[in-house]
Amino acid sequence: MLETLTRGFRDARNQLRGMTRLTDENVAEALRHVRMSLLEADVDLALVRGFLERVSERCNGAEVKLRAGRKEQRRQVSPGDHFTKACYEELVSLMGQAEPLAPAKHTRALMLVGLQGTGKTSTAAKLALHLKKAGERPLLVAADLRRPAAREQLQLLGGQIGVEVYSREGQDAAAICADAVIHARESGLGSVILDTAGRLQIDQELMHELEQITAQTRPEATLLVCDAMMGREAVNVARGFAEHLSLDGLILTKLDGDARGGAALSIRSATGLPIRFITVGEGTDRLETFRPEGLASRILGMGDIVGLVQDFEEVADHEQAEEDARRLLQGQFTLKDFLSQLRTLQRMGPLSDMVEKLPFAGELLPEGANIDGRELKRVEAMILSMTPEERTRPELLDRSRQERVAAGSGTKLADLGEMLKRFEGMRKLIGGLGKGGGMAGMLSRIPGLGKMLAGGMPGMDPAALRELGAGGEAPNRRAARAQKSEARRQKRKSLRKHKRRGKRH
Structure with missing residues (x-):
């Protein structure tokens, strides 16, 4: 996932490894790797330039403190760490703050819109399961009357996750959605998730149908489902829908299959719409609330604990x-x-x-x-x-x-x-x-890992790793020293005993 971006930032970090300070030259060389990966990931050129300028401003001329933290918790900090921190903060800023969907206080409609093939129907089921886990009683509505077997697919998914699916015969999608909201209100249900029809491209007929559904159901949130693998085209699709509908956010699908990641980085800045959720697999439980901090950390190769x-x-x-x-x-x-x-x-x-x-x-x-x-x-x-x-x-x-x-x-x-x-x-x-x-001591005993720790963790200063491993384990180190001292004392005592025995004989 997002291998293209991760590779670029990893190469940039490696470029600064061993450097004692950040200069205009080495920062520019590191940013060259980042620029190539961002462009390869299909991020808009204007966004790339702005991102690189902001990171450069953070790094150039900055005094890097070689140690950070307080007394016993102080850590070694390298110029590469400072560069990584600047990239992390700018990535989070680029993707925007997390804006999770508010819990339902009463029966409400959530309308999912998007083009065909973006995964709207499966995303509707994933969202329903997500809300169900949060304690809601959602209702799925089969409002896609054009795609063959769309209703049957939603009913199958609803059965798998234990969520009711509202479906009836007819060709008026707006009327079906309005009836579903009434049914949910009478049944005391919470979120009514409207799985609407899509098209291969945006057209007036599609938009007219969605406008009718909006008028009759007054959805609390209209979420655009975008395929992350579309890259920059996802931005154009979002702008096209925003011209006709009042969008409240985005759901990025198939992020696990996106090696580039351009849509995730570009779409918020280009459209102003917050990313509410991402999907990272085919299972109905593979929907996550979007956390820009977690995604930025993964892009930089630092994982997401x-x-x-x-x-x-x-x-x-x-x-x-x-x-x-x-x-x-x-x-x-x-x-x-x-x-x-x-x-x-x-x-x-x-x-x-x-x-x-x-x-x-x-x-x-x-x-x-x-x-x-x-x-x-x-x-x-x-x-x-x-x-x-x-x-x-x-x-x-x-x-x-x-x-x-x-x-x-x-x-x-x-x-x-x-x-x-x-x-x-x-x-x-x-x-x-x-x-x-002690964790550091035990890890070094794992075959193969001891050599790796001795040479330093990839992307981390060896001194920082040693201090990180020792940090918080001062009691264990004192105990180890005490044990060695006691062992030496016992050895001396044993030698004296043997000498006394030798003198007797």
Whole structure:
């Protein structure tokens, strides 16, 4: 997702790596990578120029403090970090502040409009599920009377998410929508989501129909559904609809399939319309409230931890999660717990999407690496092929039992052995964290990760990483020094004891 933009900003950050100060020359060279990626992402030239000028003004002539923060929380700050911060703030400004949809206080109409093929019908279902999770009782209205099987598709989606769909015969879309609003008001429902017809291009007939629906239902919000992969053309479509309708916001669809990201960056600044939601997958649960901070962070390759936590909170049982965490840190980690964690991950959505939300994941993984979510299914099959006792006590899995599990799960014996080896490593790692060994120290014990941390995290100053790893762990470092001192004292005591014994003999 948005690989083109991420690559440009990553190259710019690498350009400044090792620099001791920001100058006109090195800032201009870094911005050259950003300019190329923005233009390749189909961002309007005028917007690109304005963005680059503002970032340049923030960086040129700025005094970069080598350390920031307070006393024990101070961190190393490099010119590259200062450049990244300037880009982040300007990206957030370009995309505008988040303006989530207000909760329904009474029965209201929400009208979705857009061209054919942008995903209006599936987006209507995603929005309905989103509102349902928020505690509303939404109603879906099949008002697309022109596309074949549009009503049947909406009814199928409504059945999958447990939301009522209003549909009846007739060719007057405005009358159907008006009747649906009356039905919702009588039934005590909240948001009435109108799935209207689209066209291959904007025409007067389409606009006349939408104007009639607006007149008869008086929607609280009219949302334009735009395909993110349209690039700059999405801006032209938004302007075309805005000439005939009073739009209240945008929903950007298929953002997960957009390698460029030009629409996400351009459309707010070009039209003045806020992006309310984005869709990042085909599932009915793959609609997110738009957060410019999260998207800017992902564009810069820094992940989106807030979004990842929100995904987890939607699927996890909080009390169970706390109990699991307590048991894990006590070293009571079994394959049964591992299976529970895997199933939580699967409910959070595609594995590739989760990995993208991890900080610097794009730099830790090889270019073109394939994140195969099916691997989780294979691991689940292995664990389910074990007996309950084997899941609790993996050490029981001798050669004979492993052959049985591999055959039952349809996997190779080597794959099962590798999974058990990784599980044992994970159990020792988590047990070590619970004993207060310190996160930085434990991470360095993971095969391959120790060398990476020693060389510095990609895009981060090694000194900053060392201080970041040590920050907040001063008690652990003091404890480690105390343990070493005690060990030396015991060693000296033991040597003295041996000397006394030698003198007696």
